[in-house]
Amino acid sequence: MSAETELQPTFYNYKLLKKVMLPKSLISSLVVLPFIWLAAEMFFISWTSLFYFLLAAPVTVWIQYVMSRSILILTSRSYRKRWYFSRSLPWIGYMPDQHVAYSTYRRVYLNSAWIGCLVILILIPWSPIAFVLSLMFWHAWLIFPRFIVFAVLRGQRKDGMIKITNLDISYYMQ
Known part of the structure; x- marks a missing residue:
């Protein structure tokens, strides 16, 4: 190899296949939903649900x-x-920071979704009903935005790369 090619950085060429902007109404509804759930829990179960x-x-x-x-x-x-670890809506939790294989993303979040449900089901006999319902709500609330990615990319090839930002979801092929 020549010294000239060793000094040049490597660039990966990705072709953008799909880009979806997240609607502000989705983020607004995600902010309001916990308050509605909490009010319902406090009304139907007990004030200790808080x-x-x-x-x-x-x-x-x-x-x-x-x-x-x-x-x-x-x-x-x-x-x-x-x-x-992201702290911004709607992607609160462990998220990819850059381009990541869509198959890896699917594997991580599909397994996290069903294993999280199993953990909550295991806790049912030993936990108060308000706590179990709150765990179910927060689990669904945190997983829902990740499943939006699945819905948006339905019908696309599974061997692509995704890039998720606070405002959009982008799907690339190499």
Whole structure:
């Protein structure tokens, strides 16, 4: 190899196949939904549901983080630089930071969804009903935006790359 090619950076060429902007109404509804759920829980179950609701949020985020990271450790070798913990709506939780294979994204979130449901089901006999319902709500609330990606990319090839930002979902082929 010549010294000239060794000094030049490597560029990956991706062809954009689909780009979907997230509607602001989706983010607004995601902000309002926890308040509606909390009011319903407090009205139908008990005022102590407030404490269970507040406790269930970080527990659910932690469960999903552990599941997602464990799946990445088992299936991918170079995930550390590509994934980070997001605190912005609608992508709260462990998310890809740059282009990531769509198959990896699907594997991580489909497995996180059903394993998270199993963990919640296991907790039913030992937990108050308000806590279990709050766990179910937060699990669905956190997973829902990730499943929007599946709905948006339905019909696309599974061997592409995705890039998710706060405002849009982009699907690329190499």
